[in-house]
Amino acid sequence: MAGYLSSDTRKVTTHRLIEMKQRGEKISMLTSYDYTTAQIVDGAGVDVILVGDSASNVMAGNVTTLPMTLDQMIYHGCSVMRGVKRALVVVDMPFGYYQAAPYDGVQNAIRMMKETGADALKLEGGEEIIETIRRIIGAGVPVMGHLGLMPQSINKYGTYAVRAKDDAEAEKLVNDARLLEEAGCFAVVLEKIPAVLAERVAKELTIPVIGIGAGGGVDGQVLVVADMLGMSKGFSPRFLRRYADLHTIMTDAIGQYVTDVKSGDFPNEQEQY
Template sequence: MSTYTIDTATSRATPTPAPMKRLTAPAILARKGGEPIVALTAYTMRMAQLLDPHCDLLLVGDSLGQVIYGLPSTIPVSLEMMSAHAAAVVRGSWHALVAVDMPFGSYEESPMLAFRNAARLLKETGAAAVKLEGGEAMAETIAFLVARGIPVVGHVGLTPQAVNALGGYRARGRDDAEADKILADARAVAEAGCFALVLEGVMEEIAVEATRAVPCPTIGIGASARCDGQILVTEDMMGLFERTPRFVKKYGDLASEIGAAASAYAEEVRRRAFPTEDQTYRARPDSPAGT
């Protein structure tokens, strides 16, 4: 159960969260081959509130480095950044499982380091799981975390934290050797105990084969509709950016709406049409201040 209470009399946090049991890692795992899993990224309390009724999983992705902070990649993202945003998303949600990305450099060195940092994230945020990138090389670390009570979402294919090694963000699996590597990675992290596996930027036939090959649900992003679920960066699918990856479908045009609202506000301020009587405080006529 969500135990965090928001004082709705003084907070902008609306609507008031309805008490209900959050989805758990075993519940997500049980969705393999069943109803598709709906997942989106969230970085703030308010966005979490808006997305939570519609999602099974909210991912506090290290993509916040680019989306929120304007960084050139996810590489500079810190544990402190991930912790602050994940705590906000947990406060703003009460239904979806919240998973948080482990940033670059926080888990690759050793399983012990990964455990210390994963435990810190879960303690500080209230999130239910961590996500980390990498295939066979990370299988030992994933097994170490899972054996110690930390649910893990895996991530193979196009792994943004490895952009320097991969040489860019192109789709993966275009040749047989790379395809075989992705499938081997998927099997390895699933066998290590992941309860879900993100397949990013891979050729569709590989995504389909990987989905058949692993016992945990696959969550596609630039993969295939035949995965067990889908995830997108919310700001991409809501149309907040002009440039988005090919695999993104824009379900809104919030950039235009925000621009139009800001333009209308600026125009009213410049001609002193805002604020009006409805938005100002005035003393009552019978009060001393009103004489």
């Protein structure tokens, strides 16, 4: 199957994402954490690549995203940028590097942009960090917001259940989304909230709204690449569609390699110098 790049090789920008929303074109977004995967994801035509702090779970095996450091996110961001030609690359700012004070947030955001060469950063939170977001954007750094279930705040929630089901939390989310747009964010991610609420936000905002577990009424979708490719087995939320079963494919292939090595079948005469 030919990739989307076959008909459109222009670099995706924050402005192009807003144009996509205006003409009703859905936005595709996936995570990547390394050069090889980023090349494949970009070549397949994904519009936005998120270098997520979910690398903490997928790459490092941590239970939460909280242990990720600025240096680690910069490393992953640099690796992805080397493999991307078309997609807009957004890097997550990790927990603890922007919540304390606006000055710290701006300094760390500038460092991430300079050292990764990324196109934009993503920050979790609304009103509580809005001044930091304003200052980061004021410094020339594009910011994507993130509301709803915010993994960096998981210890505050105590659960990964659907957020904003009650009226008070729903209204706060809508207000936070408006604040993010007014502050200058070019897009917002909504994670694991009722589909009706997500659709309402997408209709009220002029900037794109990307959903994960937020229904189909938003402007685009994002998934963790290891989840949608079926590399992980234990994680099966309702919103996840698996497009492949790489866990089985890779296990079978590696098992066959082990068998061939132990039997002396690999390498054969054609695989030697």
